[in-house]
Amino acid sequence: AQSVAQPEDQVNVAEGNPLTVKCTYSVSGNPYLFWYVQYPNRGLQFLLKYITGDNLVKGSYGFEAEFNKSQTSFHLKKPSALVSDSALYFCAVRDRTNAGKSTFGDGTTLTVKP
Amino acid sequence: KAGVTQTPRYLIKTRGQQVTLSCSPISGHRSVSWYQQTPGQGLQFLFEYFSETQRNKGNFPGRFSGRQFSNSRSEMNVSTLELGDSALYLCASSGGTASSYEQYFGPGTRLTVT
Numbered sequence: 001a002q003s004v005a006q007p008e009d010q011v012n013v014a015e016g017n018p019l020t021v022k023c024t025y026s027v028s029g030n031p032y033l034f035w036y037v038q039y040p041n042r043g044l045q046f047l048l049k050y051i052t053g054d055n056l057v058k059g060s061y062g063f064e065a066e067f068n069k070s071q072t073s074f075h076l077k078k079p080s081a082l083v084s085d086s087a088l089y090f091c092a093v094r095d096r097t098n099a100g101k102s103t104f105g106d107g108t109t110l111t112v113k114p
Numbered sequence: 115k116a117g118v119t120q121t122p123r124y125l126i127k128t129r130g131q132q133v134t135l136s137c138s139p140i141s142g143h144r145s146v147s148w149y150q151q152t153p154g155q156g157l158q159f160l161f162e163y164f165s166e167t168q169r170n171k172g173n174f175p176g177r178f179s180g181r182q183f184s185n186s187r188s189e190m191n192v193s194t195l196e197l198g199d200s201a202l203y204l205c206a207s208s209g210g211t212a213s214s215y216e217q218y219f220g221p222g223t224r225l226t227v228t
Contacts, residue, residue: 032215034215034216034217036217036219042221043204043219043220043221043222044204044206044219045219046216046217046218049215049216051213051215090157094215101159101162101170101172102147102159102215102217103159104149104156104157104159105156106156107156107157
């Protein structure tokens, strides 16, 4: 069975500081990995994905994530946080051998303070 | 391109009734997935349809069913509603192939069961 863990329910950072939202996963084979963001009163939006290739992937709004196979992690990062980045972030995994089913983490609430 | 649309946006039903939710994917997308989102359980995968066939199913009782039409539009049905079915139901579409597994979510249908 595949699973995703987001160990922090809440992450607080000051505007301008770097941010990291952590994600670890468990799948039987090689994973497809995704980050999504849910702003207040708005739907879930796709941020970025890892399919294959370079372990560092770049996505929307200046976010990036690093795939680490040995640590089974896919942490979301941004060099300089903005107040407008405050939202709920979800990590998701999809097993290459189980096309169709995506498993989401429980979400991490990011709060960026001015 | 128009985004994923879901109807209705809000629904109030009585315990024991049944309900049908509708989802129109992004034009050209062949995969439609359904999720249940609640504060306590996060995002739970219900099922995924690809080219009118159910490709994967989550761990929900048989009261939850779905289908996909030839134009990729999808419906989800919940029979014999229970109070615990109150949730936000999200539909997501994707290309459904390895190069396009990222999902695009609709705004959701907020179902309240009384």
